Amino acid sequence: MEAVIWKRPCVLALRSCGPFATCGSRGTFGFRNGGRALHRTFILRVINSTGSGAVVARPSSARKYKRSEGVDRKLVALRQLFHKPGLQMDAYIIPSQDPHQSEFIAECFMRRAFISGFTGSAGTAVVTKDKASLWTDGRYFLQAENQLGPDWTLMRAGTPGVPTVSEWLTDVLSPGSKVGIDPFLFSSDAAEELKHTLSTKDHKLIYVYDGNLVDEIWKEDRPKPPAAPVRVHDIKYAGLDVSSKISSLRQNLVEAGATSIVISMLDEIAWLLNLRGNDVAHSPVAYAYLIVELDSTTLFIDPSKITPEVIVHLRNSNVTVKPYESLLLEVERLANCGAKLWLDTSCTNVAIVDAFHSACNKYFENLPKRSKQKSIKERNKLLNAKSIDSEMEGPLAIHKASPVAIAKAIKNGAELDGMRQAHLRDAAALAEFWTWLETKVVQDKTTFTEVEVADKLLEFRSKQAGFLDTSFDTISGSGANGAIIHYRAEPDTCDIVDDKKLYLLDSGGQYVDGTTDVTRTVHLGEPSSREKECFTRVLQGHIALDQAIFPENTPGFVLDVLARSSLWKIGLDYRHGTGHGVGASLNVHEGPQGISYRYENMTGLQGGMIVSNEPGYYEDRSFGIRIENLVIVRDMETPNRFGGNSYLGFEKLTFVPIQSKLLDLSLMSPAEIEWLNNYHSEVWEKVSPLIQGDVHEWLWKNTRPVPVHSTA
Numbered sequence: 001m002e003a004v005i006w007k008r009p010c011v012l013a014l015r016s017c018g019p020f021a022t023c024g025s026r027g028t029f030g031f032r033n034g035g036r037a038l039h040r041t042f043i044l045r046v047i048n049s050t051g052s053g054a055v056v057a058r059p060s061s062a063r064k065y066k067r068s069e070g071v072d073r074k075l076v077a078l079r080q081l082f083h084k085p086g087l088q089m090d091a092y093i094i095p096s097q098d099p100h101q102s103e104f105i106a107e108c109f110m111r112r113a114f115i116s117g118f119t120g121s122a123g124t125a126v127v128t129k130d131k132a133s134l135w136t137d138g139r140y141f142l143q144a145e146n147q148l149g150p151d152w153t154l155m156r157a158g159t160p161g162v163p164t165v166s167e168w169l170t171d172v173l174s175p176g177s178k179v180g181i182d183p184f185l186f187s188s189d190a191a192e193e194l195k196h197t198l199s200t201k202d203h204k205l206i207y208v209y210d211g212n213l214v215d216e217i218w219k220e221d222r223p224k225p226p227a228a229p230v231r232v233h234d235i236k237y238a239g240l241d242v243s244s245k246i247s248s249l250r251q252n253l254v255e256a257g258a259t260s261i262v263i264s265m266l267d268e269i270a271w272l273l274n275l276r277g278n279d280v281a282h283s284p285v286a287y288a289y290l291i292v293e294l295d296s297t298t299l300f301i302d303p304s305k306i307t308p309e310v311i312v313h314l315r316n317s318n319v320t321v322k323p324y325e326s327l328l329l330e331v332e333r334l335a336n337c338g339a340k341l342w343l344d345t346s347c348t349n350v351a352i353v354d355a356f357h358s359a360c361n362k363y364f365e366n367l368p369k370r371s372k373q374k375s376i377k378e379r380n381k382l383l384n385a386k387s388i389d390s391e392m393e394g395p396l397a398i399h400k401a402s403p404v405a406i407a408k409a410i411k412n413g414a415e416l417d418g419m420r421q422a423h424l425r426d427a428a429a430l431a432e433f434w435t436w437l438e439t440k441v442v443q444d445k446t447t448f449t450e451v452e453v454a455d456k457l458l459e460f461r462s463k464q465a466g467f468l469d470t471s472f473d474t475i476s477g478s479g480a481n482g483a484i485i486h487y488r489a490e491p492d493t494c495d496i497v498d499d500k501k502l503y504l505l506d507s508g509g510q511y512v513d514g515t516t517d518v519t520r521t522v523h524l525g526e527p528s529s530r531e532k533e534c535f536t537r538v539l540q541g542h543i544a545l546d547q548a549i550f551p552e553n554t555p556g557f558v559l560d561v562l563a564r565s566s567l568w569k570i571g572l573d574y575r576h577g578t579g580h581g582v583g584a585s586l587n588v589h590e591g592p593q594g595i596s597y598r599y600e601n602m603t604g605l606q607g608g609m610i611v612s613n614e615p616g617y618y619e620d621r622s623f624g625i626r627i628e629n630l631v632i633v634r635d636m637e638t639p640n641r642f643g644g645n646s647y648l649g650f651e652k653l654t655f656v657p658i659q660s661k662l663l664d665l666s667l668m669s670p671a672e673i674e675w676l677n678n679y680h681s682e683v684w685e686k687v688s689p690l691i692q693g694d695v696h697e698w699l700w701k702n703t704r705p706v707p708v709h710s711t712a
Helices: 011-015 073-081 111-116 138-147 165-172 188-199 213-221 242-256 266-273 308-316 324-336 350-365 369-381 403-409 413-443 450-462 479-483 529-546 560-568 670-690 693-701
Strands: 029-033 036-039 091-094 124-128 132-136 153-156 178-181 204-207 260-263 288-293 297-301 319-322 340-343 396-399 467-470 475-478 502-507 509-511 518-523 579-581 590-595 610-613 616-619 623-626 629-636 647-652
Touching: 073 111, 073 124, 073 213, 091 111, 111 124, 111 132, 111 213, 124 165, 132 138, 138 153, 165 188, 178 188, 188 204, 188 350, 204 350, 242 260, 242 266, 242 288, 242 403, 260 266, 260 324, 266 288, 266 403, 288 324, 297 324, 308 319, 324 340, 324 350, 340 350, 350 396, 403 590, 413 450, 413 509, 413 518, 413 629, 413 670, 413 693, 450 467, 450 475, 450 502, 475 479, 479 502, 479 616, 479 623, 502 623, 518 623, 529 560, 529 610, 529 616, 529 623, 529 629, 529 647, 529 670, 590 610, 670 693
Parallel strands: 091 178, 132 153, 178 204, 260 340, 297 319, 340 396
Antiparallel strands: 029 036, 091 124, 124 132, 260 288, 288 297, 467 509, 475 502, 502 518, 579 590, 579 610, 610 629, 616 623, 629 647
16 A cells, blocks of 8 residues: 555644655544544445446546535535534534544544545545635545535645645634634644644634534434454464553653553554454454553443453453543543643544643642642743653643554564464465456456456455455556556446556455555556556665665655655656555554655654555556555664664565566666566565465466676
């Protein structure tokens, strides 16, 4: 899956153009607590099938996602709510996120998709009394053009001259206007940034706690919150028990002077508790919050999701369970008890942070005058302090990045072994798939729709041991559709896969022991010289990054140029990051590590991390090319260790042939051709024992070495 630019999820990250994850990087919510919202979603289809069961294949140029002409009744209904008693708003912002700042979300949280019709996973909609605009990044420009109705304006985030959400609002609104948001859908950092920018024109940001306005329009058609049961992630795959993970986290708390921490990122909770869920399509997570104190651990989740096996698992780890909706009450209790609460404001929603800060203020207001003065002095000292005294009187919010993110990103031995095994089984499934497709299209002259091809791939993957789900919606793009970076084929609008054009297939699987993500671009006929040159340069970038050796803790943006250099030489580039982190039987997009041209992410690469290597090139309305492998960051032996530094490189996880027919060998150096031949030798060695018959023969033919030309 194309790499997102990972940073802690922030709705307003659209200011630069990344995927707001995240990461890097390749979606909003459902429950309510005392009038406060909490929800989530996955994919909303704009075009439905014909209902007859027949699939009608149309060329990509005929795809029509645009809504019908006329008055947009959803916008009319939303604007009427601006005048509800106590609101009187001038604008309302609808982000993609759920209360946990997730990239992929449950259907009940897909509010932005519902109101705008744009179904891409990243974007922010803003509706004023007379305007409606949607911001998204370069991966989705073509998709948004097709899906937005005539009442909407597409704002191409990251393009020169395009304002950010907050800049646009300050420009189009009259001074003193009110802008509303659902505080459960914005991280605290995003809300504070927005509030600050709006204040420069005397605008006011208001938190709408008494219901999400889009939900009032959606009404009974809104999908129900997910209620799938949670399962235990076996220790043989997790590698580390829950008690050990929580013990390490408590040590982090002590070192930071904290007494407790709120964890809201769903994959962090799943990793920490060795649990997996099924609330979000493609991501094995469950909607929950976690509070870890020095002497207790509390999971906030819908109790109906807890099976007897999970009850025993949590009890053995000294984890208690409380209802999902009671989180804010517990946060307020912590303040009343004088807790030093660690909050990652980049990913914790502002409703939670606001609840703790408000409870802290009440705590100090109720102190006797002398104690209050003492506490204020102690708190003021913290402004210049290098450490925090946990014995200081009164509650305190400690704003720091979650320590769980890095701990999760650095895989242990069991997690790495599981990822290796999952990738080999996945490679076997892909070998079976490519054998089938080439036989049908090339030999039998059969054509299939993009959807039919994706479904067939799922069939092959499903036969592999430990397969659970796809790790994201398969990107099956033929011809011009391959140029839509986050393309999703729909049954009644998709193109056909044939031998006349390039075909880009980006797919992945969730297995009990690992998560895969692989992209290959092929031509089942005769590629043009233009296609071959572009493909070759993309591969050269892939090779350059794969061979990189670099000091430990080098940020990913330092390496990004290696993947683009060959394209840059002829004035080409691509509009997405080069590499995103990947979880171990968890989210296919994982932070904080990543490889991108965006230098804001200073996270250093460390041994045990997993990232993708996926440069690409996309010629609008013509074709798309991407070559993606997953790699493990590992220690490298070097003859020198300047400055005492360790040096790192990459170990390949993905073993799927790269189509040699698409290469212009005259552009490649002998060293690059040697890399390709060595890679294919590894593919044959590792995957051939897992397959047989025609598939075995296909793999043999597609891993034969190509000739190394002389440079003399």
